[in-house]
Amino acid sequence: MTWVEFPYVALSAMACWGGGSLLGVFSEKRQALKITGTVLMLGGTAIMFLFLVAFWSELDRPPLRTLGETRLWYATLIPVVGFLVEYRWNVRWLKYYCMALAAFFLVINLLHPDVYDRSLMPALQSAWFVPHVVVYLVGYVLLAASSAAAWHNLIRRRRPLETDGESLSHYLALLGFVFLTFGLVFGALWAKEAWGHYWTWDPKETWALIAWLVYLGYLHATAVNVDRNRLQWYLALAFLVLLVSWFGVNYLPSAQNSVHSYQS
Amino acid sequence: MGSKEVKASLDAWSFKEAFLFSAGVVVTGFVVEIAGGSQGVALPSWPLNFIILLLLAANIVLAGLLLRKSPFVLWLGGIPVGLGLIAALALLSFFGGVLPQEAGKGALWTQKLRLNGVFSSWPFALTVFFFLVNLGLSLVWKLFPFKASNLQFILFHAGFWMALACGVMGAADLQRVIIPLYEGRSTAKAYSRSNAMIDLPFSLYLQDFEMQEYEPQLALFDPDNDRLEIDELLSNQSIAEGMVTVLGDLEVRVEKYFPFAMKDEKGNPVPVSADKGVSYVKISGTHAGKAFSGWVSTGSPFERPAFVTVENRLLVLVPGSPKKFRSQVTIRTGKDEDSRSVALEVNSPKSVMGWKLYQMGYDEKSGRWSSLSLVEGVKDPWLPAVYLGFFMIMAGNAIFFWKGIRKK
Ligand code: HEM
Numbered sequence: 001m002t003w004v005e006f007p008y009v010a011l012s013a014m015a016c017w018g019g020g021s022l023l024g025v026f027s028e029k030r031q032a033l034k035i036t037g038t039v040l041m042l043g044g045t046a047i048m049f050l051f052l053v054a055f056w057s058e059l060d061r062p063p064l065r066t067l068g069e070t071r072l073w074y075a076t077l078i079p080v081v082g083f084l085v086e087y088r089w090n091v092r093w094l095k096y097y098c099m100a101l102a103a104f105f106l107v108i109n110l111l112h113p114d115v116y117d118r119s120l121m122p123a124l125q126s127a128w129f130v131p132h133v134v135v136y137l138v139g140y141v142l143l144a145a146s147s148a149a150a151w152h153n154l155i156r157r158r159r160p161l162e163t164d165g166e167s168l169s170h171y172l173a174l175l176g177f178v179f180l181t182f183g184l185v186f187g188a189l190w191a192k193e194a195w196g197h198y199w200t201w202d203p204k205e206t207w208a209l210i211a212w213l214v215y216l217g218y219l220h221a222t223a224v225n226v227d228r229n230r231l232q233w234y235l236a237l238a239f240l241v242l243l244v245s246w247f248g249v250n251y252l253p254s255a256q257n258s259v260h261s262y263q264s
Numbered sequence: 265m266g267s268k269e270v271k272a273s274l275d276a277w278s279f280k281e282a283f284l285f286s287a288g289v290v291v292t293g294f295v296v297e298i299a300g301g302s303q304g305v306a307l308p309s310w311p312l313n314f315i316i317l318l319l320l321a322a323n324i325v326l327a328g329l330l331l332r333k334s335p336f337v338l339w340l341g342g343i344p345v346g347l348g349l350i351a352a353l354a355l356l357s358f359f360g361g362v363l364p365q366e367a368g369k370g371a372l373w374t375q376k377l378r379l380n381g382v383f384s385s386w387p388f389a390l391t392v393f394f395f396l397v398n399l400g401l402s403l404v405w406k407l408f409p410f411k412a413s414n415l416q417f418i419l420f421h422a423g424f425w426m427a428l429a430c431g432v433m434g435a436a437d438l439q440r441v442i443i444p445l446y447e448g449r450s451t452a453k454a455y456s457r458s459n460a461m462i463d464l465p466f467s468l469y470l471q472d473f474e475m476q477e478y479e480p481q482l483a484l485f486d487p488d489n490d491r492l493e494i495d496e497l498l499s500n501q502s503i504a505e506g507m508v509t510v511l512g513d514l515e516v517r518v519e520k521y522f523p524f525a526m527k528d529e530k531g532n533p534v535p536v537s538a539d540k541g542v543s544y545v546k547i548s549g550t551h552a553g554k555a556f557s558g559w560v561s562t563g564s565p566f567e568r569p570a571f572v573t574v575e576n577r578l579l580v581l582v583p584g585s586p587k588k589f590r591s592q593v594t595i596r597t598g599k600d601e602d603s604r605s606v607a608l609e610v611n612s613p614k615s616v617m618g619w620k621l622y623q624m625g626y627d628e629k630s631g632r633w634s635s636l637s638l639v640e641g642v643k644d645p646w647l648p649a650v651y652l653g654f655f656m657i658m659a660g661n662a663i664f665f666w667k668g669i670r671k672k
Contacts, residue, residue, distance in 0.1 A: 119478045119585050122610035178665045185654050185661075194611050196440060196622050196642040198650065199431065201383045206361035213354040217347055224343045254364050 001054040009051045010106040016044030017099040048076040061120045064133045075102040081145040097148030128190035139179030146172035147239035150232045177215045203254040207245035214238045279344045286348030293387025304384040309436035328404030341401025352391045416663040423656025434646025445470035447635040469594040473637045478584030480543045484511040485578040520546035591637040
């Protein structure tokens with residue numbers, strides 16, 4: 001399966017998530033409906049997983065090269081974080097935000113169809129390619145979930161602040177930061193092998209650093225007692241910087257000569 | 265440092281002062297930059313950079329140990345100042361990440377402030393300097409006395425200090441040169457970015473430059489509009505005999521495909537070895553009731569490409585993008601016959617006498633037939649120190665991952 005079949009896949013996945021969410025939200029009492037809802041939600045993610053596997057085998061390379069391809073991974077993995085958090089900590093609401101975010105990434109892909117291209121330029125043919133990108137993906141997925149949790153806390157602020165919700169956004173951010181740090185260092189080590197220097201202030205690198213600094217700031221702000229409520233705002237908005245560093249860089253004036261723009 | 269002292273220092277010098285201080289650092293930097301004619305900072309090279317770094321480290325250790333009770337030093341090495349500097353660095357990086365970083369680019373006022381070269385500017389240098397002071401002081405307090413429970417903190421902060429300090433101060437000793445190699449010739453000459461010639465302590469002999477390409481693609485060329493139409497959704501689909509593809513309003517069938525072929529005396533393509541031939545594809549189809557067919561080929565520097573005309577448009581074969589390129593090189597060191605043969609490839613550099621050699625480029629007009637290979641030589645004596653920093657950060661990160669999960 002390729003981008004040709006993608007619209008059908010994306011629409012089915014979104015229909016599953018949407019239908020499952022409706023059942024999940026409005027069927028607190030009826031067990032049968034609730035189970036159907038859960039099955040539907042998991043089914044939507046399963047569809048995405050199967051598509052990724054089929055796409056990978058069709059491409060003969062990991063589908064991690066273009067932005068459109070990485071958005072597929074987001075759409076697949078972000079809901080998984082939501083499901084895991086529910087399973088582990090019994091927090092039910094996070095998954096809805098996660099599915100909404102996943103659908104957002106799928107819609108971007110539907111509006112900007114990607115080019116089906118099997119080639120992988122020599123600079124990307126490296127043992128570092130998969131670890132570097134995957135570590136970043138996981139980090140971004142966790143931080144996306146952290147931002148979703150923070151938004152939830154802000155929207156629900158009138159009620160007594162749910163401490164479990166607050167610590168959820170906090171722990172997801174810490175975990176995401178760990179992955180960002182690995183991603184940054186892996187990227188530097190790879191750059192040395194591929195381009196001769198570990199850091200060249202290329203726009204993509206610069207923005208990765210900015211995103212890292214933003215979360216580093218969060219980390220240190222929590223080490224001193226900064227007002228918790230304000231930090232929820234911080235986490236909610238910090239994800240916007242991440243979005244720029246991942247998708248926005250190619251559109252900036254600084255990016256004309258970037259070695260990291262693989263889309264011609 | 266005891267938590268009481270932290271509290272005390274926070275009360276006395278709060279976030280407001282810390283952020284004012286960082287803003288002051290940045291503004292001072294801009295003032296110095298303008299006053300200095302927007303030339304940026306010229307970093308000293310070996311051994312002066314090493315001496316300066318040593319002095320900085322010694323001063324930080326002394327200040328951290330001797331002035332442990334001074335509210336000012338406590339504040340200078342505290343989190344609020346760290347946060348202010350992180351914000352300052354993020355802001356400067358923001359300018360550097362949005363505006364093109366090229367000499368002579370951008371509006372005049374951005375050039376005056378050196379926003380087109382942020383990462384060698386005075387505000388950046390001053391911010392990094394205080395970063396190192398802040399980070400260094402906090403490190404000294406966690407190092408003396410040493411406690412195992414501080415290990416994660418130490419690895420992170422010391423690793424970052426090492427990587428940042430050595431990366432920035434070592435930049436002046438970093439050498440990146442281009443070594444042009446021609447097949448069958450030997451050279452020991454390299455060129456810097458500013459075109460200065462440099463003699464290398466070894467010589468390189470290029471035996472062979474090889475390149476593999478991805479498969480060629482069929483395309484429709486419209487000369488009137490200078491437009492090339494490729495079947496985008498299925499581009500790079502493997503060309504195979506019997507395949508049917510749609511180009512614009514044409515349906516094209518692949519009758520025969522020779523990845524590497526040459527025309528014989530009669531003008532018919534026959535398969536040959538990869539280094540001699542180019543791709544030939546025989547296609548057929550119908551358009552507006554008329555059948556068309558014929559050979560298309562990518563051509564080469566020695567051979568014109570073949571195409572098929574359909575009314576006022578051309579069916580052509582576009583060469584695939586480069587998949588792999590490699591230089592088979594003999595490296596000779598010293599006067600004797602000390603030599604070894606290596607294959608330089610993208611992502612697979614080779615080390616020789618403190619230099620790292622990278623496959624960089626080739627003559628793109630000749631593509632697969634290029635007899636020129638561009639090799640980049642990089643010498644970075646500070647690399648081990650920076651890498652030590654990286655590995656400390658990763659070790660601290662691993663501990664953090666573990667503890668962060670377990671703490672809950
Ligand atoms: C990048 C530059 C960094 C700067 C300028 C910086 C600065 C500081 C400063 C000044 C402190 C206060 C030390 C004290 O009060 O004793 C601190 C604490 C801390 N830093 Fe950093 N840091 C940096 C990087 C990092 C990194 C990469 C991490 C990774 C997790 C980190 C984690 C921490 C933690 C957890 C504390 C609190 C320590 C405690 O409360 O015992 N820092 N940092």
